[in-house]
Amino acid sequence: MTLENFKIQGIKCPIIRFTLNSMPAKYIIAKAQKYGYFNNYKRFHFNEETVSLITGGANGLGSEIVKLLLTKPSRKIIVVDVVPPIPEYLNNPNILFLKCDISDEGQVKRLYEKVIADFGYISILINNAGKTTIETIFTTEDNQIDSVININFLGAYYLTTLFLPHLLEKMSGCIVNVSSILGETTPARLSTYGASKATLTAFHRLLTDHIAKIPCCHVNTVLVCPGKLETKMFEVVSTPSKVLAPDVDPTKLSLDIINAIESNNSSIIRRPYYTNLLPVYNSLDWPFVWMIKHMSGMNKVTAL
Numbered sequence: 001m002t003l004e005n006f007k008i009q010g011i012k013c014p015i016i017r018f019t020l021n022s023m024p025a026k027y028i029i030a031k032a033q034k035y036g037y038f039n040n041y042k043r044f045h046f047n048e049e050t051v052s053l054i055t056g057g058a059n060g061l062g063s064e065i066v067k068l069l070l071t072k073p074s075r076k077i078i079v080v081d082v083v084p085p086i087p088e089y090l091n092n093p094n095i096l097f098l099k100c101d102i103s104d105e106g107q108v109k110r111l112y113e114k115v116i117a118d119f120g121y122i123s124i125l126i127n128n129a130g131k132t133t134i135e136t137i138f139t140t141e142d143n144q145i146d147s148v149i150n151i152n153f154l155g156a157y158y159l160t161t162l163f164l165p166h167l168l169e170k171m172s173g174c175i176v177n178v179s180s181i182l183g184e185t186t187p188a189r190l191s192t193y194g195a196s197k198a199t200l201t202a203f204h205r206l207l208t209d210h211i212a213k214i215p216c217c218h219v220n221t222v223l224v225c226p227g228k229l230e231t232k233m234f235e236v237v238s239t240p241s242k243v244l245a246p247d248v249d250p251t252k253l254s255l256d257i258i259n260a261i262e263s264n265n266s267s268i269i270r271r272p273y274y275t276n277l278l279p280v281y282n283s284l285d286w287p288f289v290w291m292i293k294h295m296s297g298m299n300k301v302t303a304l
Contacts, residue, residue, distance in 0.1 A: 044174060044220070044264040046072035051122045053078040053115065053163075055102055055155065056129030058085040061178065061229060064254035065126060070094060072258075078115060078122070081129070102129055102155030103147060112162040121166045124261060126176040127156035127200075132193040145192050152196035157203060168211075172218040174261045177204045181225045181270070201225070208266050222260045223268045226253055246272050 052069055056062040057079035066089060069077050079085050079097045089095050100111045115122060131151045133144045156177055167173040182190060183197030201223065208221045226248045248271045260267050270276050 044172070044218070044262050046074060046262070048073050048075060050074040050124065051076050051078065051115075051119050052124040052126065053080060053122045053159075054126040054128055055080045055159065057081055057126075058083050058097075061250040061254060062126075062128045063089075064250045065128065065257060066095070068254050068258045076119065080111065102159065103150030105154075105158055108155065108158040108162070112159070116166070121170060122163055123167075123170075123173045124176070125159060125163050125167070125174070126178070126257075127159060128176075128178045129155060130178065130180075132190065134189045135192070136189050137191045140192055148192045149196045149199075152193070153199045153203070156200055160203075160207065164207075167219045168214065168217065171216060174220050174222060174264075175207065176222040176224065176257060176261065177201075177207075178224045178226075179204065181227050183225070212266070218264060220261075220264050220266045222257065222266070224253070224257060225268060226271045229253070248272055 050073065052074060054062055054065055054069075054077070057066045058081035062079075062081070063085065066077060066079060066085065070092065074094060077095045079089065079095055080100050080102065081097070082099060082101055084090050084097050084099070085095070090097055098111055098114065100107045102108055129151055131148050133140060133148055135144065160175060160177075164175070167175070177200055179201045180193075180197040182194045183199075183201045185194075204221060204223045208223075211217055211219050211221060228247050229250055230247045253269070253271055256269050256271065260269060
């Protein structure tokens with residue numbers, strides 16, 4: 001590529017025009033390639049060496065993600081949960097089920113040691129496991145708070161910090177953190193759940209910033225922030241408006257997650273459409289926030 005490829009004389013800004021005239025375009029491109037600025041556009045390809053690990057993969061959204069992973073070439077899909085997956089998955093030679101309570105740091109470390117001993121690495125880490133409790137901040141027991149925080153955040157933190165060095169050593173792979181839009185706006189009686197997801201979201205953003213500073217690194221990150229999922233976790237919570245805030249289909253969301261992994265571009269998945277309005281909503285003063293919560297009925301549905 002030469003300077004003729006750029007219509008330099010048509011650039012109005014004299015400073016940019018002078019810079020481009022002074023520095024050959026091929027030199028700029030060579031430097032960009034050297035520092036890996038074009039590398040993030042390489043797609044991730046599942047192959048016979050791909051090792052995926054997903055927590056909470058026995059049911060709900062996790063089960064749907066496993067179903068899609070089975071359609072991709074892989075060495076092994078590691079399902080981590082406290083209960084085994086359905087027999088169809090449990091008996092599949094491509095799936096390895098490892099029972100582990102990720103809220104227990106000791107169990108997580110033993111899980112990590114086994115995976116590294118058996119496979120030496122992982123290609124994809126999907127932190128999907130989650131738990132909730134519907135109580136006010138005054139009625140939530142300490143052990144309930146510990147359980148929700150440990151599963152929704154600390155489990156993901158433990159696994160990420162343990163496996164990240166191996167991903168960075170290979171300079172490729174993906175880390176997916178399944179958070180929630182409730183980490184940005186929390187209904188009544190879900191304060192513990194909202195706090196745990198807000199912490200996971202903040203951790204994910206810091207992780208993404210850290211990885212982005214590493215030249216030629218193909219490890220991408222995907223943050224998933226859905227609204228209410230059609231899963232057992234929130235089956236006791238009715239949807240206040242099927243039009244304004246429809247439930248999220250875990251089958252469709254799992255497809256979005258797999259597509260994001262393959263794109264090899266760090267991204268944020270927000271579903272359904274109203275979740276994209278949260279930045280505007282969060283900028284409002286509290287009277288308007290209260291009014292929207294009241295009119296939408298989001299507090300009413302969790303007033304159990």
